[in-house]
Amino acid sequence: MSGAGALRRLREVVAADLAGADVAHDVGHLDRVAGLAARLAVREGLDGFVAAVAAYVHDHHRAAEARLGRVVAPAECRDDARAALRRAEIDESLWEPVLDAVEATGRYTFSAASQPSGPGPAAAAIAACLHDADMLDAMGATGIARAFAYGGAIGEPLWDPAAPPSSEGYRPGPTGSVVAHFHEKLLRLRGELRTAAGREMGERRHAALEEFLRRFRDEWVDAHGDDATAPPAP
Template sequence: MNELEILKSAQEFIKNQFTGETTGHDYFHIERVVNSAKRIAKEENADESLVEMAAWLHDVGDYKLNDGIDKSEELITDFLNELEIPNEIIQKIIEIVSQVSFSKGNQPTSLEAKIVQDADRLDAIGAIGIARCFAYGGSKEREMWNPENPETSTIQHFYDKLLKLKDLMHTSSAKKIAEERHRYLEEFLERFYEEWNAKS
């Protein structure tokens, strides 16, 4: 298998696994992360093929989608072994994937890991990030907003995570994109509270 065929196999694998997923971690989320990661990798002179493969696989086995159990290393290894990928490359991909998640709090140890993490975080902010936030909240049966008990609401996730992401970007390419998307989060919240508190 050449590199193009391997990446095509990864794309088909992800499409089969994630099409129709309803928490905001669907195939199209992963495709957007791949496209962002490829663009950033080119601008940052990173290993583009490694970045693309890790981006395709970054949500495989994620604990959020597996009842709180992280199966990423196991499932990614099984898939890449089927493609006869050298173990050295498999370990690099697993290392990158293990450093992507916000909740795990792992710091990226390579440029490629920084890029995939940035690309994933960019998809969590801006208009699509807002839509994904409410999709995930709904899947967890969270209230949209409850001013009497804000900690349990989807809006609280803006403060717990989304509004922090702009300042956590690593690459200059991602930082530029994040600035605009962050402003949109702030504008959305301002409008949300304005409408919520409107008096008849």
């Protein structure tokens, strides 16, 4: 099976596995992350196919979260991701490096539940590309759209002055509002990017987040007459 054919088959397998995942972690998200990861990998002198394979199996824990109603770490769904690779007939030599790379995607230095360990050396470079691709899809115009789609799906308000951004570090799961999520996580992603190409793309996407938040704050003040209840400036 060709690389393109293998990816199409893997996409079909994963689409069925993630049928219950939330709107911000759908197959469209996987397509974007796969494309970004492959581009970043090629820029880093790596195999874009391997990076794309890792991207397509990096969110099995999201379906588990929807099913179980709690935060699930990627490591908890390693067997599910491995089964998808098997069903899609991906070369077995790629499985463990790919799965190691997947487990590194949810680690942030600013997280209150940060996991210091990283992937093994065989997966480290691919992990960096996958990690950056996943972060980039949470930034810029796409990240803004995803944040509000997810917030709407779980009933979060746009902004709640009574629930300001937490100062205790990012924790996975619902936040007080979508705008609070920007401050707790999205604005911090630029500092987490690991590849040169990812950091280059991240600058533009970070600027879009800041511009949106400035406009949202200005419009909140327009509507409420003062800035006492407005979200913090970016």
